[in-house]
Amino acid sequence: MSKYSKEDILRIVEEEDVEFIRLQFTDIFGMLKNVAITKNMLGKALDNRCMFDGSSIEGFVRNEEADMYLHPDFDTFELFPWRPQQGKVARLMCDVHCPDQTPFMGDPRFVLKKVLKKARDMGFVFHAGPECEFFLFHTDEEGQPTTNTHEMASYFDVAPIDQAENVRRDMIMTLEDMGFMIESSHHEIAPGQHEIDFQYTEGLATADQIMTFKMAVKTIAKRHGLHATFMPKPKAGVNGSGMHLNMSLSDLKGKNMFEDSNGKLGLSKVAYQFIAGILYHMEEMAIMTNPLVNSYKRLIPGYDAPIYIAWSAKGNRSSVIRIPSSRGESTRIELRCPDASVNPYLALAVCLAAGLDGIEKEMSAPESVDDNIFVMSADEIQKRSIRQLPETLGEAIDAFREAEFMKEVLGEHIYTKYLEAKESEWRQFRAQVTDWEVEEYLYKY
Incomplete structure (x- = not known):
């Protein structure tokens, strides 16, 4: 059942003295976009008659296909707590539609909704919860971000x-004003690094919340004269920032389908098959869970990030999937490789699709790897058939390029546009000469 009706939103806008409403959506790279309208135009927007130029959004449409329409999701209506109390500002997350009012195939939110419908048709409801890490850095005299921090705190200080x-x-008080249920927050391992965790919920709401979370965190940081960044590895020599994804399936009545109290590990057959599907597709979907050149600077040994495609029932953090110790209705899997530079709609869509593929094909999960893979010999890793995540964006592109499964999940439009953009990004990076290269080679050679 919907949280708000059209009449509810119009009434709240009037009662709360809302003057501007931001209609928000994301491009295929997970960048939040919006168009602001006044309250006088809200009725038109709520009737799905707000048009924008899609040709100016990277990865969307050609010039001759420019007219696109925004369809607000009424349940995402929220006031911005940081804006003035007179002439307030609110927002609505939107789906993108074509002029004939059909869903736009290049809208990441549509892709996730499509996979969620498939799950529901199979009798499942998908739930997810992120663990969002970020850095707070100082800004310079012109307000531009630096990588400087004066504090030297570490984990849980x-x-x-x-x-x-x-x-x-x-940040937490602001998020709670916007309807978030915050579970915990703490200082992370590296100086200037932090984590805020919010409540586990249904998949589409989780993706919307990740976008809102990043916007709110950046906004509040700026009010404190700081810059919040979700860049995976902004500084060498310290831990990078991840966004572990906790995931589970329930049936349509809410029963956790990953839990089996009679199973050896408390896990159901469905859980094992879901794990198997993700492990099977991990290389080809890495470009969605770790989308930047910089993402792969985080995925190296020694910095609490996984690099091996394996799973562990005992919390082994060297594997890409671990099973948190809680069981019963809290039974879930934790995918540890993603970072917060992802497009959350696409990342959750490919994770869910891969898991469902494992269920449909009744895949068998390999044995749980409970030893620290980082200290295993190369021979032992090979003997146990443990694969490794792509080491660079280039390797992730190669795996994605050959992936018919990813093309099917994402659709031809997003698959093609995303691949073209990432190939261009990788070429540009390969053409750069880094400070490390100059320092390492200029004097020697």
Whole structure:
């Protein structure tokens, strides 16, 4: 049942003195876009008659196909707590439609909704919860971000060592004002690194919340004179920022389908098949869970990030999937490789599609790897058939390029546009001469 009706939104806008409404959507790279309308135009927008130029959005449409329409999701209506109390600002997340009012195949939100419908047709409801890590850095005299931080706090430290405790407090209070259920927050391992976790929920709501979360965190950081970044590895020599994804399936009545109290590990057949599907497709979907050149600077040994395509029932953090210890209705899997530079709609879509593929094809999960893979010999890793995540964006592109499954999940439009963009990004990176190369080779050669 919907949270809001059209009449509810019009009434709230009037009662709360809302003057502007931002109609938000994402491009295929997960960048949040919006068009602002005044309250006088809200009725038109709620009737799906708000048009925009799709040719100006990267990865969307050609000039001759420019007219696109925004269809607001009424349940995403929220006030921005950080805006003025007179002439307030609200937002609505939107689906993108073509002039004939059919869903636009290049809309990432549509892709996720399509896979969620497939899950529901199979009798499943998909739930997910992210663990979002980010850095807080100082800005320079012109307000531009740096990678400088004065604090030297580490994991779970408290104030005054953790100098950003009050910043996180403001972020959490803002998020709660926007309807988030915050479960925990803390300082992370690296100086300037933080984590805020919010409540596990249904897949589409989770993706919407990730987009809202990043916007709110960046906004509140700026009010404190800081820059919040979800870049996976902004500094060498310290841990990078991940976004572990916790996932589970329930039946249509809400029963956790990953739980089996009679199973050896408390896991059901469906859970094993879901795990098997993700492991099977991991290389080809890595470009969606780790989309940047910089993403692969995080995925190296020694910095608490996984590089091996394996799963562990005992919390082994060297494997890409681990099973948190809680069981019963809290039974879930944790995919540890993603980072917050993802497009959450596409990342969740490919994760769910891969898991469903494992269920449909009744795939068998390999044995749980409970030993630290980082200390295994190459021979032992090979003997146990443990594969490795792509080491670079280039390797991820190669795996994605040959992936018919990814093309089917994402659709021809997004698959082609995304591949073209990432190939261009990789070529540009390969053409750069880095400071490390100059320092390492200029004097020697």
